[in-house]
Amino acid sequence: MPNPVPKQASYAKSRIHEGWMRLQTKWFYILQVAIAAGAAYWAAHVVFGHDIPFFAPMATIIVLSTTGGERFRRSVELVVGVSLGVGLGDLIIANIGSGTWQIAVAVGIAIALGTFIDRSVLLANQAGFASVLVATISPPGSADGIERMTDAFIGGVVGLIVIGLFPESPLRAGRREIARLMGITSNVLRDVAAALHSGDIIVIRHALQNVRGTQGRINNMIAATKTGEENLSVSPILWRQRGKIRSLKRILHPVDNAIRNTRVLARRALVLSEDNDTVSEEQIAIISELSDIAAELERLFEGVDRGHEVMPQLINRLRKLGSRVGLEIAEGRVLSAQVILGQSRSIIVDLLQICGLSRKSAAAVLRPTSQHPAQPPEIWDMDIED
Template identity: 30%
Template sequence: MSGPPTTTAVPTGWRARVDPRPAFVRLRDSGIPIVQIVVAATGSYAFAHYGLGHPAPLLAATVTVGSLGLVRDARPRRVLETVLGMLVGILVAELLLILTGTGWWQLALALGATLVVARLLSAQPGFAIAAAIQSLIVMVIPATAPFLRLVDGIIGGVAALLVTALIPRNPLRDALREGRALFAAVDSASGALIQALRRGDRLRAERGLEKARALQPLLDEWRASLESGLAIAKISPFLRRQRFELARQDRIREATDLATRNLRVVARRVVYLCDDGVSRPVSADVLAEISRAASFVSDSLDDLSFEPPARAALVAVAGRLDPAELLPGASLGDQNLIAAMRPLVVDLLTATGMPAADARAAVPRI
């Protein structure tokens, strides 16, 4: 199996600086969040102004914008925590406004008290900042009646939670994109290691190890999207059909997380072995078979029917992973490389849905 080149072209010049595609991708990914913010802010403002007669329900709109945001992680718990932080800031400022009135030192007192209370209530820095911003708004902008803005804040918070459930973002699309990105990176790292084994190329092996070490951020992004999607799917009636797929992807992610750790172990052994410059075609072929099977696991993210072929391919290679039989008379280092591939295959088998005990049994005892 021929892997990707060790280096890739990086676009430079004026075309790279004015390329509009990243901007359009960013806009596409923010489409639903923009709709959520517009609907929630407009709806909460209209309800407070026309329904309850509040003259200027600014906080009804700002709470929705601040709590929803354009961030990828829009799980209801995060939205609720941000809303509560804002309400804490509004409440503290309203109480101090009644007790001390307005002025520069009252503003400083309200800001300090809000930050102290918020830090006591939550370990999240964003909670305290959200509270402080709303506290400043309350202290600076006058109101016609006490606690009117607290009611506006509650209305905005309820609106934010409602649109999270009723106009949900598409978590499955984001999770699929990030899962594919991870497996593409795994394939790239494996390809570099396979070429290194075929050529006895230490530099290429080091490049493969570098790529394997760079997989963790991709895993973290995938995990965050899946956790957010599963949380939203629990409360959204429109995402019920996605719950199974999100849970299945999360199972694949957990197993792939372990597999990438074992891939790093394999990569370190390849670097060590390639120091002698000797070609190792048998080990390269075995790793190539594992890489091809991993591509079936990647395909199964979109289509469940790819899980059986992925499992069959991995079982076939797992049955051969006896270092003494595969490399009779080889050095201990070469046999240890094959041994390091065994847990990698076991983890990929569990990613296909095979029970862990059956996956371990598929590998011959040594």
């Protein structure tokens, strides 16, 4: 009977490593939240004289935990939702009394009105919470409801102030997610190239499975960039990085396209292999080269390589690839091979855009497949020097 201890120890070690990596990624956010929560409590308790300002640090945590560039909106939603709930709770409970059905009526009306005012779930929920507070803990007309509303405002404002005074780099999170997506692209293309050479269908299936699980990464990349934009608007310390965040935002779509085109290429490679068909050695070499370039981009966005030195080299390599992806390398091959060629061409364009070229300039690198291409070729047939 196999001993389960080594497997359990390996699992525990993996979990500890993953937890440590998450802490390394989130340490600045943890510091932000800790400072903001303490500052919000102090402001509400000492400056405003609230005895138990529990909602001030809670509001701060809600604001800071929001991603995707919505912290301003969440701060407003907190204040509006609490104000709405306190006002309705006072009005309704003062007239119909407090009890089981009265709470149900107050909460229902508060959430319905909050939903009517805005689509935000947070606003509607806060209106419901505040109405429950008035109906149970704080009698109508008491100061507790007003203090809760003030605490929500204090927490939201303190959260935004902390973002401004202790801003996280608007580039770090977005670049990290782009690097991960480029790493996935590189690994999948590498595995597909090797499997097309060896005919190993299982390897292609695994590669396809890996690239199918990337939507969460793409969402993280977009959210990180939006949060970076908001950090720029809050913190004057970061205003000098506006150009860099605009450049980062510009390549989000090409990164997304590169992942999608890689997914289609892997899917078609699986179909081709299952049909016992083949592609040319030149096609395999091109896919392998694309994998290497994606790996270099991963290193660049992780900050390992110096972009001003590496990027021109990558552009030159991609231009050379563009001159090689003509119809002749898939001539006489089945439809799946033709599709793989088309996806390879698309990935070349995507990676060139990630390197800084416009879509038109990137498309002009490709060897034309039409007698009258919409985008005239510019350099595909030139002798490009290293």
